[in-house]
Amino acid sequence: MTQARWFGPLLFTALVTALLFLILPVVAIFVDTGPGELLATLDDPAAVDALTLSLWTSALAVAIIVVVGTPAAYLLATRSFRGRSVVITLIELPLVLPPAVAGIGLLAALGPNGLIGDSLDDAGVRVVLTTASVVLALTFVAAPFYLRQAEAAFSALDRTWLEASRTLGAGEATTFAQVAIPAALPGLIAGLALAWGRALGEFGATLMFAGSFRGVTQTVPLAIYERFATDFTAALGLSAVLVAVSAAILLTVKLATHASPARVLAPR
Amino acid sequence: MTRPSRRCLVLLGATLVAACGADEEPASSGGSASKPVVVSAATSLKKALAAYGEQFEGGTVRLSFAGSDELAAQIRQGIKPDVFAAANTELPDALFAEGLVDKPVSFTTNELVLAVPEQGGTVDSVDDLGAEGTTLAIGAEGVPVGDYTRTVLDRLPAAQSKAILANVRSNEPDVGGVVGKLTQGAVDAGFVYRSDVEGAGGRLRPIELPDRLKPTVEYGVALVKRAPNPAGGRAFVTGLLDGAGARALSDNGFGSPPGR
Amino acid sequence: MSSLRVEAATDLGPIRLELDLTVAAGRCLAVVGASGAGKSSTLRIAAGLLRPRAGRVVCGDATWLDTERGINRRPEERRCGYVFQDYALFPHRRAWQNVAYALRDRPREHREAEARGWLSRFGLDAVADARPATLSGGERQRVALARALARRPDVLLLDEPLSALDATTRAGAERELAEVLAQTEIPVVLVTHDFTQAALIGDEVAVIDSGRLVQRGSASELAARPATAFVADFTGAVILRGTAAPAGDGTTEVTLAGGDRIRSTDTVQGPVAATVFPWEITVEPAGAWAGAPRSAQNRLDAEILSVTTIGGRVRLGLTGAERLTAEVSTTAVAHLDLRPGTAVAATWKAAATRLIAV
Numbered sequence A: 001m002t003q004a005r006w007f008g009p010l011l012f013t014a015l016v017t018a019l020l021f022l023i024l025p026v027v028a029i030f031v032d033t034g035p036g037e038l039l040a041t042l043d044d045p046a047a048v049d050a051l052t053l054s055l056w057t058s059a060l061a062v063a064i065i066v067v068v069g070t071p072a073a074y075l076l077a078t079r080s081f082r083g084r085s086v087v088i089t090l091i092e093l094p095l096v097l098p099p100a101v102a103g104i105g106l107l108a109a110l111g112p113n114g115l116i117g118d119s120l121d122d123a124g125v126r127v128v129l130t131t132a133s134v135v136l137a138l139t140f141v142a143a144p145f146y147l148r149q150a151e152a153a154f155s156a157l158d159r160t161w162l163e164a165s166r167t168l169g170a171g172e173a174t175t176f177a178q179v180a181i182p183a184a185l186p187g188l189i190a191g192l193a194l195a196w197g198r199a200l201g202e203f204g205a206t207l208m209f210a211g212s213f214r215g216v217t218q219t220v221p222l223a224i225y226e227r228f229a230t231d232f233t234a235a236l237g238l239s240a241v242l243v244a245v246s247a248a249i250l251l252t253v254k255l256a257t258h259a260s261p262a263r264v265l266a267p268r
Numbered sequence B: 001m002t003r004p005s006r007r008c009l010v011l012l013g014a015t016l017v018a019a020c021g022a023d024e025e026p027a028s029s030g031g032s033a034s035k036p037v038v039v040s041a042a043t044s045l046k047k048a049l050a051a052y053g054e055q056f057e058g059g060t061v062r063l064s065f066a067g068s069d070e071l072a073a074q075i076r077q078g079i080k081p082d083v084f085a086a087a088n089t090e091l092p093d094a095l096f097a098e099g100l101v102d103k104p105v106s107f108t109t110n111e112l113v114l115a116v117p118e119q120g121g122t123v124d125s126v127d128d129l130g131a132e133g134t135t136l137a138i139g140a141e142g143v144p145v146g147d148y149t150r151t152v153l154d155r156l157p158a159a160q161s162k163a164i165l166a167n168v169r170s171n172e173p174d175v176g177g178v179v180g181k182l183t184q185g186a187v188d189a190g191f192v193y194r195s196d197v198e199g200a201g202g203r204l205r206p207i208e209l210p211d212r213l214k215p216t217v218e219y220g221v222a223l224v225k226r227a228p229n230p231a232g233g234r235a236f237v238t239g240l241l242d243g244a245g246a247r248a249l250s251d252n253g254f255g256s257p258p259g260r
Numbered sequence C: 001m002s003s004l005r006v007e008a009a010t011d012l013g014p015i016r017l018e019l020d021l022t023v024a025a026g027r028c029l030a031v032v033g034a035s036g037a038g039k040s041s042t043l044r045i046a047a048g049l050l051r052p053r054a055g056r057v058v059c060g061d062a063t064w065l066d067t068e069r070g071i072n073r074r075p076e077e078r079r080c081g082y083v084f085q086d087y088a089l090f091p092h093r094r095a096w097q098n099v100a101y102a103l104r105d106r107p108r109e110h111r112e113a114e115a116r117g118w119l120s121r122f123g124l125d126a127v128a129d130a131r132p133a134t135l136s137g138g139e140r141q142r143v144a145l146a147r148a149l150a151r152r153p154d155v156l157l158l159d160e161p162l163s164a165l166d167a168t169t170r171a172g173a174e175r176e177l178a179e180v181l182a183q184t185e186i187p188v189v190l191v192t193h194d195f196t197q198a199a200l201i202g203d204e205v206a207v208i209d210s211g212r213l214v215q216r217g218s219a220s221e222l223a224a225r226p227a228t229a230f231v232a233d234f235t236g237a238v239i240l241r242g243t244a245a246p247a248g249d250g251t252t253e254v255t256l257a258g259g260d261r262i263r264s265t266d267t268v269q270g271p272v273a274a275t276v277f278p279w280e281i282t283v284e285p286a287g288a289w290a291g292a293p294r295s296a297q298n299r300l301d302a303e304i305l306s307v308t309t310i311g312g313r314v315r316l317g318l319t320g321a322e323r324l325t326a327e328v329s330t331t332a333v334a335h336l337d338l339r340p341g342t343a344v345a346a347t348w349k350a351a352a353t354r355l356i357a358v
Helices: A002-034 A035-043 A045-078 A084-096 A099-110 A117-122 A133-156 A159-165 A173-201 A204-208 A220-230 A231-260 B003-021 B044-056 B068-076 B090-097 B126-131 B143-152 B158-166 B174-182 B194-199 B230-241 B244-249 C039-048 C097-103 C108-121 C137-150 C166-183 C197-200 C219-224 C229-234 C330-336
Strands: B021-025 B037-042 B061-066 B083-086 B105-110 B112-117 B138-140 B167-174 B189-193 B204-207 B216-222 C004-014 C017-022 C027-033 C054-060 C060-065 C080-083 C155-159 C188-192 C203-209 C212-217 C240-247 C252-256 C261-264 C270-275 C284-287 C297-310 C313-320 C325-330 C343-349 C354-357
Touching: A002 A231, A035 A045, A035 A231, A045 A133, A045 A173, A045 A220, A045 A231, A084 A133, A099 A117, A099 A133, A099 A204, A099 C219, A133 A173, A133 A204, A159 A173, A159 C080, A173 A231, A173 B021, A204 A220, A220 A231, A220 B068, B021 B044, B037 B044, B037 B230, B044 B061, B044 B174, B044 B194, B044 B244, B061 B068, B068 B090, B068 C017, B083 B090, B083 B230, B090 B143, B090 B216, B105 B230, B105 B244, B105 C017, B112 B143, B112 B174, B112 B194, B112 C054, B126 B158, B138 B143, B138 B174, B143 B158, B158 B167, B174 B189, B174 B204, B174 C108, B189 B194, B189 C080, B194 B204, B216 B230, B230 B244, C004 C039, C017 C027, C017 C039, C017 C188, C017 C212, C027 C039, C027 C197, C039 C054, C039 C080, C039 C188, C080 C137, C097 C108, C097 C137, C108 C137, C137 C166, C166 C197, C188 C197, C197 C203, C197 C219, C197 C240, C203 C219, C203 C229, C212 C219, C212 C229, C219 C240, C219 C313, C219 C325, C229 C313, C240 C261, C252 C270, C261 C297, C284 C325, C284 C330, C313 C330, C313 C354, C325 C330
Parallel strands: B037 B061, B037 B083, B138 B167, B138 B189, C027 C188, C027 C203, C080 C155, C155 C188
Antiparallel strands: B021 B061, B083 B216, B105 B216, B112 B189, B112 B204, C004 C017, C004 C054, C054 C060, C203 C212, C240 C252, C240 C270, C252 C261, C270 C354, C284 C343, C297 C313, C297 C343, C313 C325
16 A cells, blocks of 8 residues: 555656656747747748758658658568568667767768768769758658658558458559558658657757758758857747747647548548 | 746756767866866867866866857856866957956967868969869857958958858858868868867868968967866966966967967 | 369478368368467468468469469469458458459449449448448458458458357358358358357368368268367267247247257247257167156157267267267267167257257
């Protein structure tokens, strides 16, 4: 009886503490920024540039991740092959890499003196300090988030659905498109939201690999960092905008899944 | 919301963001097991101060490097290192005017140079910087090395300065970032300190700027008010002005303090 | 119409599967056995969902699998209708859309109408637009069956199609399934662990034990002359068909096809299958009993057709107005001198008689 009496409140306290800790910085941003400052931020062309750049580079990165990652995750989830667990660990590796290490890695691979970047550079293709390099950095750091979720979503599928589809005359590709993906959709969308959030927030790898230049490579996190030292108010404003945009994306994605998983797919 | 609690919240956010950019190097030494001396210093001082810290007799030195403007912002938010060493005098003077530090002292000078990769550079002088296809990296506005660079560009004819700015590919938050882009081979040229070129182990070649363009690069140091270890801070600054610190600075390519 | 032949030799974990089964067109072979014996694997091999180490699957003139000649047609290339144990209805598609999935070789405009037609045939008009999650077990089973048949397959494979249903629903479903299968002209293989179900629905029953076919024949043959103890254990009930009506004293009287009447304590009416386990039937020499039959006891006259000894038990095949199987001890056989041709009376309790509506 005594154990029961403190365990409940302990759980509750843990949750409240965690919640407060996580919410506090976010709330602080909005408390410090009045709506007037928020709007003023949107008037600043550099801030708007950063926001536009962040939005479309992250969207492009996510698009690449989904297009390449979905079939990859499906293969991982539905086939067993030698070295499968090794492959899974390799894919999850960037997840535990600090962004700075990710930046170094990208440079070591694609930088002008890098493994592949060297030959590219000789051929006249310089990858770094371009918008393309921003997309590359975002893709690298955000991909594992999607792949993990997608693999889990496909693994959770009832195999008999896929088998039934085959016995009904549908080949592997059709089964993938018309049974696997629709059935796994909520998990896939959750992964997409996670990956997009991660991509929007990426800072370290972008700074090292892509540099920071307005309109080309200065994403919102980099813009915030630039303003933080000299104009804290502007930094707050931009932070608030990013939080609002990220929350909007998360919300839209959640609503899309909950509203009706079926309406997302048109009946044949 | 009241001022103290507002600052408290902002401090939390600031610390989180600043943690990304700043990096810490504990430099230990012989000496008493007393409180450590915490020093916030400009990135360009990294090698010199690390060497000094190892020889420092007055206790353990904890060094924190970042762009000087970022360090100043931290101090404004209430973070209290014992010593603040910046790559210009404007930032320490501003903090002094705000009552956050004691009167600053200039402790060394440096030279802004145009740096290019040692091997295969396409740039030989400032005149080449405006050429089509040349790429360069400079410090962001507000960062000392960035402000010095912009001073140089202001002293050039408007057309030339405009052409050069058009070739900038990255505005780095500290001089370490500019050096990094240069050593990677990501840009053709960059404005850094002479001490950085010396510290790059032969990978960079400095191009001296013409006298009329050279900005005065003077580093200021100040003791932060109400810091935890004022005695240790004072000892550190003394050595910096005339002792193991001064020697470390000159060993690493810094100039002597003005007026000495 | 063509028959199906499945030959397979492969390892399934600790068991080695070795089978050779043929099912003629229009016939239903019920495959029974314990879990893990290899029954479902046999279906999966036929459908192409499992590749055996060695084997052949031939449907009519089409060779679907021949490991020796390197032929292995993919599942979508074989025309199998497959009903899974948990039905495997696509959760994101409505009932009619599930059926429509099978109609991919029809022009798109016709699919919906044809799919709805199939559901109609199974009495599922009301739920045609529902999603599988909202359907009852019995409805899901019917949708799965409709979906499998909609493809107009050359072979129908049913993997424990009624196991997922609760007992009440199952009874009706068994009846329906038997009717549907009676109308199909393709070979059907039904896998089940329930011998009574196999006996009711299948034209023939095959018993699989540890990966091998142990015995094949009609349900009564298997019950009367089990080849092994396993078959004896498995083939429990004797099945008698008749019509049931209340007897007035709380019990039910069943008028059997052969004219005899028996009693049961189950309360079911109408056409029924009455089942009794062989070990509940006692055999006495004819004439040993005199007097009016009591309502608690059933009694039928019969003649011993066969005496089969398995271990310490003896199965007696009895024939008379009905075919019965009794299981007695070797001592009883010796004591009563039971041999083929002996006239006997078979008795069992009314309470031991189970009734299944058919």
